Amino acid sequence: MSEHKVIVVNKGMVRADYNFWVGRYLDKFFDNLENKKIVGNKCSKCGDVFVPPRKICGKCNVVIPLEENWVDLPDTGILKNYTITPYRVNDRTHRKAKDLLLGMIQIDGSNTAIVYRLLDLKPDEIKTGMKVKIEWAEKPKGDPSDIKGFVKM
Amino acid sequence: MEKVGIVGYYQVKLHSDANYGRYEMIFKAVRGAVDMAGLKKKDISTVISCTNDYYDGRTISNCFTVEVGGGYMADESKVEMDGAHAVLYGLMRILSGNHKLAVVWGGSMPSCFPYHSTRLFETDPTWERPLAYVNDITSAGFQMRSYMEKYGVSAEEIASVAVKNRKNAAKNPLALAEVQNSNIDVKEVLASDIYADPVTELMVAQPCDGVAAILLAPERQALKITDKPVWITGIGYSQEAYYLGDRNLYESKSMELAGKTAFESAGIKDPKSEIDVAELFEAYAHEELILSEALGLAEKGKGASINSEINGDISINPSGGATSGNPPCATGLIRVIEAARQLRGEANGYQVNNAKKAIASGQVGMCAQNNILFVLEGGN
Numbered sequence: 161m162s163e164h165k166v167i168v169v170n171k172g173m174v175r176a177d178y179n180f181w182v183g184r185y186l187d188k189f190f191d192n193l194e195n196k197k198i199v200g201n202k203c204s205k206c207g208d209v210f211v212p213p214r215k216i217c218g219k220c221n222v223v224i225p226l227e228e229n230w231v232d233l234p235d236t237g238i239l240k241n242y243t244i245t246p247y248r249v250n251d252r253t254h255r256k257a258k259d260l261l262l263g264m265i266q267i268d269g270s271n272t273a274i275v276y277r278l279l280d281l282k283p284d285e286i287k288t289g290m291k292v293k294i295e296w297a298e299k300p301k302g303d304p305s306d307i308k309g310f311v312k313m
Numbered sequence: 314m315e316k317v318g319i320v321g322y323y324q325v326k327l328h329s330d331a332n333y334g335r336y337e338m339i340f341k342a343v344r345g346a347v348d349m350a351g352l353k354k355k356d357i358s359t360v361i362s363c364t365n366d367y368y369d370g371r372t373i374s375n376c377f378t379v380e381v382g383g384g385y386m387a388d389e390s391k392v393e394m395d396g397a398h399a400v401l402y403g404l405m406r407i408l409s410g411n412h413k414l415a416v417v418w419g420g421s422m423p424s425c426f427p428y429h430s431t432r433l434f435e436t437d438p439t440w441e442r443p444l445a446y447v448n449d450i451t452s453a454g455f456q457m458r459s460y461m462e463k464y465g466v467s468a469e470e471i472a473s474v475a476v477k478n479r480k481n482a483a484k485n486p487l488a489l490a491e492v493q494n495s496n497i498d499v500k501e502v503l504a505s506d507i508y509a510d511p512v513t514e515l516m517v518a519q520p521c522d523g524v525a526a527i528l529l530a531p532e533r534q535a536l537k538i539t540d541k542p543v544w545i546t547g548i549g550y551s552q553e554a555y556y557l558g559d560r561n562l563y564e565s566k567s568m569e570l571a572g573k574t575a576f577e578s579a580g581i582k583d584p585k586s587e588i589d590v591a592e593l594f595e596a597y598a599h600e601e602l603i604l605s606e607a608l609g610l611a612e613k614g615k616g617a618s619i620n621s622e623i624n625g626d627i628s629i630n631p632s633g634g635a636t637s638g639n640p641p642c643a644t645g646l647i648r649v650i651e652a653a654r655q656l657r658g659e660a661n662g663y664q665v666n667n668a669k670k671a672i673a674s675g676q677v678g679m680c681a682q683n684n685i686l687f688v689l690e691g692g693n
Contacts, residue, residue, distance in 0.1 A: 165332075170370060182439040212440055218554055241462075241562070243454025245509040249429040249445060262446050264455055264558055273558030275446045275455075283510075288462055304443050 184226055185213045194302035198294070200270050202229040208271040209233070235294035236313065237267040242278065242286050259283070265292055265310055277309035285312070317407045318535030318542035319689070320414075321350030321528035322650040327489040327638030330424040331522035335369075340381035342526040343418050347383065350528050350538050358412045360384040363392045363399035363419030363642045367431040383416045395419070395594065396525060396646025397675020397685045403529045404545060413534045420524030420643035428520045428641065435679065437555070447557060449596075452679040453517070454509025456562040457599040461511065463563035464614025466602070468511050472502035474598040475516045475636060477622060482633025484662040489521050489638035502598075516598040523640030525647045543653040547579030547688030557679060568607035568674070568684040575672070579688035584609045590655045590671040591629045592648035596639065600681055604674060605629055608686070628665040631655065645675020649687055656691030 182190060185201070189212045192199045200209045201224050203217035209231050216223055241264040248260070261281060264273040278286060279295055292310040300306035323345025325331075325338050347354070362375045362382050371377065375391040378384070392399040396419030403417040432449040433442060441447040460466060476497050482488035483495040497515075505515040535542040549571035554560050572584065581587050591610060595601035602616030610627055611619045621629035630636070632651040635644045652671035654660045671689045676682075 178438065180438045186439055218559075240558075241455045241459050243451050243458060243509045243511075244507070245451055245454060246507060247429070247450050247509065249433060249448045249450055260446075262451055262454075266558070272556065275441070275451070275557065276444075277446065288458075304440055 193306040279309040316532040324525040395675035418526035421641040423520040459562035470617035478636035482637035518635035518639035547575035549574030552683035565607040648673040
């Protein structure tokens with residue numbers, strides 16, 4: 161077999177920006193995030209509270225009406241799971257020196273978990289079940305980055 | 314259900330950077346399967362391909378695989394999941410009564426693209442993708458920790474699954490060379506680079522270049538083509554919630570349901586004693602335990618305590634499983650092929666004694682969100 165390979169690189173030939181509208185439920189959620197508030201919504205059948213909110217409870221196949229069953233939630237929660245990784249998958253170089261500490265956090269009063277960074281913690285200080293609290297972005301914009309991460313309570 | 318048989322198969326040798334193009338690989342696999350069955354291009358009436366537009370760097374990427382995949386002037390359709398899902402589609406084509414021979418092929422070439430980056434396109438663009446915290450790497454870390462903490466399973470026990478599969482892969486001539494290691498031990502697995510703690514690099518079924526193909530035929534046709542048909546006697550397929558935070562990652566409810574359905578249709582009451590070989594798509598070592606527990610091959614949390622070596626209590630992944638090489642869109646299809654190979658007594662070097670009934674699984678999504686299971690039986 162030939163040692164020499166001809167590689168054709170396709171880089172940036174096509175630029176296609178996708179503008180996803182988040183929908184009416186996440187609109188409300190992100191509006192609240194901008195004011196440093198967490199809201200969820202509740203399935204009227206099983207009572208599960210979803211963060212972020214959604215239109216349908218998949219388990220019950222029930223529609224949660226847009227104007228009903230909203231629940232105001234605190235900015236605290238329980239760490240349900242965590243991982244530590246040196247990889248940055250959205251980066252061509254793949255690895256960076258500093259570890260990223262990520263947690264799955266169940267906001268108090270909700271039944272789901274969200275994935276965010278764990279801040280100001282060393283790996284050996286992280287324990288499943290610990291209480292954590294949101295650290296908000298200095299200037300919230302009404303998007304997922306308004307939650308900077310979670311800190312230990 | 315009318316019987317549908319596997320009458321031919323072919324898998325190319327897996328490479329981390331194959332020295333030939335993906336279209337050559339597709340041709341080699343499809344032609345290999347057709348040759349094995351002693352058939353010709355004109356015998357192919359339907360083709361199901363399995364690739365992914367993001368992995369191929371083109372849209373409707375099967376428009377370019379018509380000739381090499383055997384689909385020239387034939388009917389062809391594409392599945393954008395795992396190759397095992399394409400087997401289900403091919404089987405449905407046969408059961409429609411309109412086709413006498415279906416080619417099912419799947420595969421990809423991750424040496425050409427940043428695999429983990431492309432998997433970000435699986436995530437919710439309005440919520441998870443902008444931050445990229447949820448991806449195939451981090452979700453594996455969450456899944457393994459959830460399993461360990463729920464059942465008190467040690468990292469050593471999970472690493473021993475990777476050891477077994479890497480040793481098995483050493484006996485499988487088509488496995489990725491980098492994976493084949495008959496001297497590996499648990500220490501080496503645990504000491505390898507952190508991928509997403511507690512998952513280490515050697516616990517990962519590494520994406521690699523490869524294509525596989527099988528041929529499906531209805532019973533009458535199958536018996537004409539081969540004296541060693543392998544019958545698909547049961548199928549189950551299920552999926553769970555999308556968001557990781559909605560799921561219990563320590564178990565696989567979808568595989569549980571897929572298993573129940575597949576075993577029911579195959580008339581299997583006690584999978585643990587009736588199944589001789591299990592070829593499971595474990596994207597990570599811990600998934601082999603989670604999936605085998607979901608299938609009732611072990612009690613919940615006890616997957617590591619059964620002897621799953623070749624000719625053990627139940628032979629799980631004698632080929633090395635997905636650990637032996639994980640070519641996206643082919644891995645589940647290769648599990649089906651490996652199960653068929655065992656039932657035909659053609660697994661030279663890793664043959665399970667007296668293999669009569671086998672299962673093979675495919676999966677897609679973060680933390681095996683979606684699982685499909687086939688029950689296969691040999692004999693006329």
